[in-house]
Amino acid sequence: MERLRSSKKRIIGLKQTLKAIKNGTVNIVYLANDADEPIKNSILEECRGKDIEIVQIDTMKKLGEACGIDVNASCASILKG
Template identity: 35%
Template sequence: MSNEKALSLNQDSYVIGLKQTTKALLKHEVRKVIIAQDVNIHILSKVLTVAFETDVPISYSPSRQELGSHYGIEVNATVVALLK
């Protein structure tokens, strides 16, 4: 994704990372969770548990690098939460 496209994304419409995703899930602010496929599943246990309990759909990105890049950050991203 080009920098222009990344900047055009509304930064208020998603959060990146385990802590921010977990917080948003617990507040029932998430409409969808995107998880990188190259992450150890035990790292995501809390996110997965809350997502399943609140019926939030989960989709997958091929890699942490691709997920981070897609959302306009220069580092790898484990999980992204799309907000309501």
């Protein structure tokens, strides 16, 4: 989780994460277990068949804190490179 906070190549949020997955630039996706099911399903569906590590985080609050932001986050990702 420390890697998520310190990485300069991170993105936070559903739209940015989905776009990066489609572009093939994501290495790791962090997904909050308490995010809405449609959000989780869209991320998991987009990752299917791609070599992307998926890390489950207990809550959106914890994921937001791990990202160093003051709001909840449903998902975040680390970019390749």
